[in-house]
Amino acid sequence: MSDKQGHVLQVSCLHVKVKTAHGHLSLVKGVEFALKPGRVLGFVGESGSGKSVTSLSILQLLDRKSTVVEGSIQLNGRELNGLHAEEMRRIRGKEIALIMQNPMNAFSPVFTIGDQFVETIRTHTGFGKKQAAELAADALHDVNLPDPAALMRRYPFELSGGMLQRVMIANAMCLQPSVLIADEPTTALDAANQLQVLRQLERIRSDYGTAILLISHDLGVISEMADEVAVMQQGRIVEKADVFELFDHPQHAYTKMLLDDRLTLPIHQPAQELVLS
Numbered sequence: 299m300s301d302k303q304g305h306v307l308q309v310s311c312l313h314v315k316v317k318t319a320h321g322h323l324s325l326v327k328g329v330e331f332a333l334k335p336g337r338v339l340g341f342v343g344e345s346g347s348g349k350s351v352t353s354l355s356i357l358q359l360l361d362r363k364s365t366v367v368e369g370s371i372q373l374n375g376r377e378l379n380g381l382h383a384e385e386m387r388r389i390r391g392k393e394i395a396l397i398m399q400n401p402m403n404a405f406s407p408v409f410t411i412g413d414q415f416v417e418t419i420r421t422h423t424g425f426g427k428k429q430a431a432e433l434a435a436d437a438l439h440d441v442n443l444p445d446p447a448a449l450m451r452r453y454p455f456e457l458s459g460g461m462l463q464r465v466m467i468a469n470a471m472c473l474q475p476s477v478l479i480a481d482e483p484t485t486a487l488d489a490a491n492q493l494q495v496l497r498q499l500e501r502i503r504s505d506y507g508t509a510i511l512l513i514s515h516d517l518g519v520i521s522e523m524a525d526e527v528a529v530m531q532q533g534r535i536v537e538k539a540d541v542f543e544l545f546d547h548p549q550h551a552y553t554k555m556l557l558d559d560r561l562t563l564p565i566h567q568p569a570q571e572l573v574l575s
């Protein structure tokens with residue numbers, strides 16, 4: 299269910315401050331953007347510019363004691379900022395999901411992949427164990443993971459980063475969230491796994507109309523996947539534009555510098571190798 303303008307996610311006037319011994323330190327300053335179903339917004343910017351803090355504040359995952367989140371975060375027309383933690387747990391995963399750079403952090407080391415996957419599905423759907431296990435196995439098969447039944451009996455440390463990343467994507471596929479936040483989803487992966495992960499993200503977008511907030515240092519990935527790009531610098535969005543417009547006619551000096559750096563620095567992966575089929 300989107301709002302009147304058709305947005306599934308609308309972030310307005312978002313400020314995030316962290317409490318320090320010397321007062322409040324501003325990490326995110328007046329960030330605004332909106333996402334429509336099936337659209338991909340790329341988030342780029344130097345390390346420390348506030349991309350992850352922005353995404354964690356949307357998911358209400360920042361420590362409530364040490365941070366202050368101000369502004370509005372509307373998901374399907376419902377305000378998330380300040381929502382009760384229990385209510386937020388019901389929404390996370392089901393309506394808005396996160397895929398992070400280091401997928402090992404997303405899994406408990408003491409339960410098998412299957413236990414965790416099935417539990418997540420059951421929490422959000424009310425399915426029985428058998429039904430949830432079948433859905434999980436189908437989803438793992440869908441992301442090209444071999445022998446899903448055997449894989450579900452394994453523990454996270456027995457899988458590579460690329461495999462875990464695909465398990466997280468399979469998870470998201472089962473729950474079909476309105477919004478998926480992918481925070482550097484390919485950075486830790488080799489070229490073959492990067493491509494697989496990007497293809498799966500593209501499938502989630504096209505099959506389920508999931509809107510994706512894609513955070514990446516890799517301008518090749520952004521240019522392939524994003525419809526629109528927001529450039530962050532020191533906690534602010536300094537430029538936001540259609541992807542072609544931004545790459546062809548960057549307006550802000552910082553965006554120009556990022557694009558110039560791309561030409562002089564070795565980038566993570568040449569764009570032409572990331573063409574999605």
Ligand SMILES: Nc1ncnc2c1ncn2[C@@H]1O[C@H](COP(=O)(O)OP(=O)(O)OP(=O)(O)O)[C@@H](O)[C@H]1O
Pocket residue numbers: 316325343344345346347348349350351352
């Ligand atoms: N809990 C915290 N307390 C204090 N400062 C923090 C906290 N979390 C993040 N920061 C600071 O906030 C700023 C933004 O961090 P953030 O992780 O959002 O950057 P980023 O753009 O995602 O960087 P990267 O691309 O390296 O992941 C950084 O200066 C970081 O050191």
